[in-house]
Amino acid sequence: MNPILFWFFAFLMLAFGVGVVVNRNPVASALSLVVTFLCLAALYVGLDAYVLAALQVVVYAGAVMVLFLFIIMLLDLRAEVRRKFNKISLIGGAVVAIAFAAQLIGVLGRHPRGDQPFPPLTAIGPGEQLNDLKLVGETLFSSHNLPFQIVGVLILVATIGVIVISKRELK
Amino acid sequence: MTLHLNDYLLVSGLLFAIGFAGVLLRRNIIIIFMCLELMLNAANLSLVAFSRFNVGPNGLPNFNGEVLVFFIITVAAAEVAVGLAIIVALFRSRQTTHVEDINSLKF
Numbered sequence: 001m002n003p004i005l006f007w008f009f010a011f012l013m014l015a016f017g018v019g020v021v022v023n024r025n026p027v028a029s030a031l032s033l034v035v036t037f038l039c040l041a042a043l044y045v046g047l048d049a050y051v052l053a054a055l056q057v058v059v060y061a062g063a064v065m066v067l068f069l070f071i072i073m074l075l076d077l078r079a080e081v082r083r084k085f086n087k088i089s090l091i092g093g094a095v096v097a098i099a100f101a102a103q104l105i106g107v108l109g110r111h112p113r114g115d116q117p118f119p120p121l122t123a124i125g126p127g128e129q130l131n132d133l134k135l136v137g138e139t140l141f142s143s144h145n146l147p148f149q150i151v152g153v154l155i156l157v158a159t160i161g162v163i164v165i166s167k168r169e170l171k
Numbered sequence: 172m173t174l175h176l177n178d179y180l181l182v183s184g185l186l187f188a189i190g191f192a193g194v195l196l197r198r199n200i201i202i203i204f205m206c207l208e209l210m211l212n213a214a215n216l217s218l219v220a221f222s223r224f225n226v227g228p229n230g231l232p233n234f235n236g237e238v239l240v241f242f243i244i245t246v247a248a249a250e251v252a253v254g255l256a257i258i259v260a261l262f263r264s265r266q267t268t269h270v271e272d273i274n275s276l277k278f
Binding site: 021097121 | 226232244
């Protein structure tokens with residue numbers, strides 16, 4: 001991936017990620033989250049993961065965010081009124097996040113293979129694109145077949161759970 | 172100037188930190204849920220970067236990482252559906268999404 005494109009999408013993603021946290025209006029937060037997910041999909045394309053980029057756009061930026069916006073509008077949430085700040089949570093959140101980022105930079109500085117560039121994909125010729133839908137599908141259905149079926153059951157359980165929780169009277 | 176593995180890991184870690192700070196700072200339960208999604212996506216980004224970085228002897232990326240991301244996306248979608256249903260049920264009984272007003276389990 002072109003480094004300029006990478007840093008452009010990375011900064012856009014982080015800026016809108018901050019936007020999710022600082023916006024008072026939940027709808028604005030949700031729309032910032034959509035931009036974050038789209039930038040993440042662009043980063044996936046840069047990593048030759050075309051299937052995951054498409055999935056990211058369809059599942060996250062499409063389905064999940066529509067669900068979020070639907071619930072926000074269903075509950076008719078307004079922008080939060082300014083409450084008195086909970087000092088402990090404010091200081092705690094800032095300290096934990098900054099400590100985490102500092103720790104991260106420290107660890108990455110000593111990561112032995114971290115400063116190597118990404119190796120080229122020798123299986124594909126110049127000008128060709130990686131056919132990763134086929135390759136990911138083969139990996140998924142051959143060596144990860146059982147987890148795939150378990151995830152299918154999980155989605156069934158989640159569907160039933162949502163129906164039970166959403167019923168008006170819980171008994 | 173080429174991209175290194177560390178660049179991706181740094182961006183992914185910063186996104187995780189933003190999501191983490193959001194979970195701790197925000198008091199609206201839906202925003203907290205969105206920040207959880209941010210953290211999941213940060214983990215996905217580093218998994219995809221590792222997958223592309225570990226090119227095997229056949230000249231292809233290691234697709235096990237991408238399959239794991241596929242599973243994370245699936246589980247996250249299920250989690251969002253159930254979580255939002257719980258939030259709606261909570262809003263019906265308490266008329267609020269503010270976590271400081273939902274304190275019956277508080278010591």
